[in-house]
Amino acid sequence: MSDAERPVLLSVDDDPSVSRAVARDLRRKYGRDFRVIRAETPDTGLEALKELKLKGARVAVILADYRMPEMSGIEFLESAMDIYPRARRALLTAYADTDAAIAAINVVDVDHYLLKPWDPPEEKLYPVVDAMIDSYLDEPDVNAAETKVIGHRWSPPSFEVRDFLARNAVPYRWFQIEEPEALRLLQAANLDPAAELPVVVTPDGGALVAPSTAQLAAAVGLATTPETDLYDLVVVGGGPAGLGAAVYGASEGLRTLLVERYSTGGQAGQSSRIENYLGFPDGVSGGQLTDRARRQAVKFGTEILTSRDAVGLRAHGPGRILSFGDGREVTAHTVIIATGVQYRELVAPGVAELTGRGVYYGSAMTEAASCQGDDVYIVGGANSAGQAAVFFSRVAKSVTLLVRGRSLEDSMSYYLIEQLRSIGNVRVRLETTVTEAHGGDNLEALTLRAPDGSSERVTASHMFVFIGAQPRTDWLADVVERDEHGFIRTGTDLVVDGRMPRGWPLDRDPWPLESSLPGVFVAGDVRAESVKRVASAVGDGAMAVSLAHRYLGSA
Structure with a gap:
């Protein structure tokens, strides 16, 4: 001991x-x-x-x-x-x-x-x-040397802290402010019970009041500052494509830096169960897959930065300079953009006000225990929504999948559709949309529009939104060519009627996965015309590293 x-x-x-x-x-x-x-x-x-x-x-x-x-x-x-x-x-x-x-x-x-x-x-x-x-x-005291979070049940900042810790695989204990132990911890930290929340108590005994993501990351031991200013390869984005690129890059001897603005895993990391990924016949949770990939990348020497937002990219001679939101910069010989996509916001009265207080984007599995015996609504018709419905059906009284389209077959894998049909407390409502969210401190009800145009108000304490996907590439608007939706064009898609992309300086065509800026490659869902699956994203990451090696050899 x-x-x-x-x-x-x-x-x-x-x-x-x-x-x-x-x-x-x-x-x-x-x-x-x-x-x-x-x-x-x-x-x-x-x-x-x-x-x-x-x-x-x-x-x-x-x-x-x-x-x-x-x-x-x-x-x-x-x-x-x-x-x-x-x-x-x-x-x-x-x-x-x-x-x-x-x-x-x-x-x-x-x-x-x-x-x-x-x-x-x-x-x-x-x-x-x-x-x-x-x-x-x-009857001993519980040993709680891990991170402790004290907050309000229906507080968006408290949820964000818990979600950040969970998605970065940081063990923590959650205390609602009403609990006696929460008050004891505040007393021990010399904080008033009316102090701003959340309060995060780190394993070394430090207390952070309403910390920023960067402060929280640094306090729990996640790296937030690069070790050097020059790398062979910088990977931007820590989803399956980015983690795949980091594993292959570092394992092949490249000094590799992976930069993630929130948490490794991306949308796949939030999936409660992935059952069609090669090598996992019994399925694997997104969190487990992410954790294994992250540990594998670190084992090979990848340096991982968390809570670092990439805001700029430019060429400087043979180098590619990446700028962060805090003003710091790093230089790389090659860059792989693997920033993935994010869920679109649901636009309806009340939704924005109740986000983090019953309305959540993605699985938000930290809320699973709170759904015990409740009626849960999931908005979306793709695989992520189906996986969430299966997951929450184990704890919720009922799960209703609200699908805008006319058929699940248009957007969801066959195995998931069959699985949903076999679960007694899951209901699928097609051609149904949410037109309003109601509640005071937290979500209490939803107004739904049925296919015939009629409206219905239903009681709801939790709604999880999985509608569409949009890339976060505004910071690259003047750097690389994108399509009308913001996805980055690569390879032959950049060559139109035999003409090279604007500003292309080389006497060769862009390679597959290469953007309009030589030496900058694109992997995963952020790439235009990509297949939105975990396996294809990992394959993109591996292929991008191979092309980066070729680029380094020819530079």
């Missing part, structure tokens, strides 16, 4: 000689299995408890001197109970104060008292501490 995992025995006594003696005797018997901490004032004792609480440590036993000038032992133990209610408590007292100590056992729930001096400890100290430890171990 590591030092951080061992429960704590804390003693507080304002007499230094007594304080040292208590700690000495406790360490002699319990030092192997417990951390022994001593404090010589009540204030330092409470500060130690607050620090331990923020770091997720467990406190098993607290011993406090009955008579201390700043605060009595009884008052100290009362305050300690607010921070560690499950810790066992005892007073160290002189014989003359025995009656007061006994009264304290009944008044403030003190477990025991110990007379000073306690020699020999084998007879007078250890039996009492043994009893308290045994009592504690019957």
Whole structure:
């Protein structure tokens, strides 16, 4: 058991000689299995408890001197109970104060008292501490050394923090502000319960109030700053195409940087179950697939930056300079754009106001537990919507798939359609649209338009939106050629009537997956005319690396 995992025995006594003696005797018997901490004032004792609480440590036993000038032992133990209610408590007292100590056992729930001096400890100290430890171990504090998030149930910023941590595979515990443990954590961080939320407590005991994505990423150990200014290959986007490119690039010896604005995995990373990906006959969740790919990329030496937004790209001689939102730049010999696509916003009254408070884009699997026994609505008719319907059917009372088109066969894989038909609590409503979302603090109802034009208001606490996809390529508008929808043109699509793309400087045609800027390749869903499937995106990433190698060899 590591030092951080061992429960704590804390003693507080304002007499230094007594304080040292208590700690000495406790360490002699319990030092192997417990951390022994001593404090010589009540204030330092409470500060130690607050620090331990923020770091997720467990406190098993607290011993406090009955008579201390700043605060009595009884008052100290009362305050300690607010921070560690499950810790066992005892007073160290002189014989003359025995009656007061006994009264304290009944008044403030003190477990025991110990007379000073306690020699020999084998007879007078250890039996009492043994009893308290045994009592504690019957119902110990939960070891919560991971990141902790305190927030409101229907708060968009709280949801965004939880979603960011979950999608970046950062373990965390969620506490609603109404929970007693949330209030204890705020107290330990010296924050008022009315403080701005969410509050994020990191494993090292730091407390962040309403952090930005970049602040959160740095606090939980995600890399946010590049290690150097020059790379062989920079991959922009951490979905399947970007992760595939990173794995193949790094494994083939290229110094590779992967830049992701939010979390690795992209839309595929949010999929609850992918069942048609080669090599996984029983299916695999998007999160599991993403985590394996990320670990594989790192194993080969890929450097991954999270919460870094690429805002500019330009050529400078043989280099390709990528600019970030914070003003920093890196130079690459080759670049692969793999930024994927994002779900389109559902435009209807009330939707924007309730986003993050019952209305979500993508699977938002952090909300699954909250859907227990509820009626869930999913908007969309492609595979992502179908996978979400299957997932939420396991926890929700009912799942209704709202499809704008006339048939699922036009947009969804056959295996998913058959799966949905076999699930009793899933209903599919074709040619149906959402015209309004209703609610105060959170989503309460939806107005639906049926095929015959009639409207119906239905009760709903959760709506997950999967409608269409649009590329996020505005930052490349004057850099590479795009089609009318913003997808990036590549290869032969750039050559029109035998004419090279505008500004093309080379005496060869653009290679497959190469954009109108030589040395900049495109992989995955952001590429014009791409096949919107995970396998094809990974293939694009591998092929783009092969072409990048060819480009480096010819440069």
